[in-house]
Amino acid sequence: MGDWKLEVFRMSFYVFFPLSIFYLCNQTDYFKDGKAMSWLYEVGDNRQGTPEQIAERKREHREFLEKRWQEFEAKRKVKEEAELKLLEEKRQAFNSSSSS
Structure with a gap:
């Protein structure tokens, strides 16, 4: 088993990974042109x-x-x-x- 450093890393990962994904996916600039983050999903233009x-x-x-x-x-x-x-x-x- 790990010591307290491993537990701190795990806890920070559990907290900040979902928050960072949430923040990244809510940035419209990444998805407007369809080039950046295209590996995540394809974005079409409504217009x-x-x-x-x-x-x-x-x-x-x-x-x-x-x-x-x-x-x-x-x-x-x-x-x-x-x-x-x-x-x-x-x-x-x-x-x-x-x-x-």
């Missing part, structure tokens, strides 16, 4: 294509979101109408039972 292609993708995405929002609003409106109708039926049933 690939010409400006026209990027604008087209943004337009398609915006249209998709608008379509989903309209669907959501339509479903919400139908649900609210059904709830109002149910509430009105309950109120009529209560009024007819209380007036008897």
Whole structure:
């Protein structure tokens, strides 16, 4: 078994190795160009294509979101109408039972 020096080394390794990896992996400058640290994993650029292609993708995405929002609003409106109708039926049933 080792003495206290080995234990100090092991403890410092256990503490500082994960911290150093965490620090290194959170440095965006290492990964922006895709050259440094390329052995770790491959990084792609999200802005690939010409400006026209990027604008087209943004337009398609915006249209998709608008379509989903309209669907959501339509479903919400139908649900609210059904709830109002149910509430009105309950109120009529209560009024007819209380007036008897």
